[in-house]
Amino acid sequence: MDLLIRNARTSDDQPLTDIGISDGKFVALEKEIQGQAAQTIDAGGRAAIPGLIEPHLHLDKAMLHRRLPTKLGTLDEAIRVTGMLKRKQEREDVLNRSRQVLDMAVQNGTVAVRAHPDVDLLQGMIGIETSLQLKEEYKSLLDLQIVAFPQEGILKSEGTYDLMEAAMRMGADVVGGCPYSELSWEDAVRHIDMVFELAGKYDASVDMHADFSDDVTDKRFACAAHIAHRTKDYGYRGRVSLGHVTSLGSLTAEELKPIADLLLEADISVVTLPATDLYLGGRHDDKNQRRGLTAVRSLHEAGVNVTYSSNNVRNAFTPFGKADMLIVGNMLAHVAQFGTPEDQAAILEMGTKNAARSIGLQANYGIAVGKQADLVIMDTYQVADILLDIPARSWVVKRGAITVTTRHTCEIHRQPVQ
Numbered sequence: 508m509d510l511l512i513r514n515a516r517t518s519d520d521q522p523l524t525d526i527g528i529s530d531g532k533f534v535a536l537e538k539e540i541q542g543q544a545a546q547t548i549d550a551g552g553r554a555a556i557p558g559l560i561e562p563h564l565h566l567d568k569a570m571l572h573r574r575l576p577t578k579l580g581t582l583d584e585a586i587r588v589t590g591m592l593k594r595k596q597e598r599e600d601v602l603n604r605s606r607q608v609l610d611m612a613v614q615n616g617t618v619a620v621r622a623h624p625d626v627d628l629l630q631g632m633i634g635i636e637t638s639l640q641l642k643e644e645y646k647s648l649l650d651l652q653i654v655a656f657p658q659e660g661i662l663k664s665e666g667t668y669d670l671m672e673a674a675m676r677m678g679a680d681v682v683g684g685c686p687y688s689e690l691s692w693e694d695a696v697r698h699i700d701m702v703f704e705l706a707g708k709y710d711a712s713v714d715m716h717a718d719f720s721d722d723v724t725d726k727r728f729a730c731a732a733h734i735a736h737r738t739k740d741y742g743y744r745g746r747v748s749l750g751h752v753t754s755l756g757s758l759t760a761e762e763l764k765p766i767a768d769l770l771l772e773a774d775i776s777v778v779t780l781p782a783t784d785l786y787l788g789g790r791h792d793d794k795n796q797r798r799g800l801t802a803v804r805s806l807h808e809a810g811v812n813v814t815y816s817s818n819n820v821r822n823a824f825t826p827f828g829k830a831d832m833l834i835v836g837n838m839l840a841h842v843a844q845f846g847t848p849e850d851q852a853a854i855l856e857m858g859t860k861n862a863a864r865s866i867g868l869q870a871n872y873g874i875a876v877g878k879q880a881d882l883v884i885m886d887t888y889q890v891a892d893i894l895l896d897i898p899a900r901s902w903v904v905k906r907g908a909i910t911v912t913t914r915h916t917c918e919i920h921r922q923p924v925q
Contacts, residue, residue, distance in 0.1 A: 511544035515555040531906035557883035560620025560862035563816035566605035568636035585823035610829040616883035656683035682706040684715035719751040735769035768807040776865035780818035880907040
């Protein structure tokens, strides 16, 4: 074996287990594995889970929070300020800021990222070009998927579609969309079809920003049901993710149910982005301010694949963050009121198993014989405590290789009682 992990807690209901890894795969999960390995870790009873996954992250716009500080904290201002900064993007600066975020993610136990670089006439292809370089640069540390994302719209910004197609030819993995950026409902509908048509041409998955609003009075921010219908029409079940979808949080249970049913039938994943959505949402409510989230509880209970991600890290959209899925998950558990033991376990699963499914990695994911050997050993001793403790990531393993080792010690100096 290449790596042998002894005494790991993979389940709170089972005894400690040893984990054997060879050629980047899990080859044995047993109470006491006999034999030797090139490397051995004694987890000492610490909890081990599959690697964390960020299914929705903007690298090219990260770490811009001090370049042109916002004054209002609204979505419109964030788009405007970021647009001004995008016009001045420089390749090395984008690479260095992106590396800061990816290094944070790796240290925090993330083994896969789906990045959403902007493709538009403001910054051209710099987001795609830098992401492709980083995909190669970080391939031993994490899997990086690249979305060709039209933040500024497609029909509203003539020439963007050609740039998106160029991005796919260059090696982007996923076709993005942002229908609410268009100027009319009719253009939003056409935008959605253009995304599916381009995805079909390159046999690529689809990942759209959708319905990023507090309500549904503007149809451009109420696309989820239409996207579900078009997903089925284009034969794209299981290959579509939607980020934000916050307007669903303003619907009554009766209004939401048929949409949730459609999302489930189309096997669409919903990626809630609590750091951004909480910060920007509900800004115009003068009482009973909305939480700004999608309907996490209702969608989860309806069987929709719900996951979460950091979205932005330290920019006008989200002036906080350190690319730590456990911090985001803990935040989500609070605001979505997922506090029972079962709910907390569901949140942890949203950041691992559900996230893998949302970006198409589920077939080779999880701590099981034959799967890719990606895992995190946490500095805590119960799986159920991971979301509570947000512990140090003692070891991170990617394709069977140790990529991160963290030693965390703390000593409390108690004074003797007089």
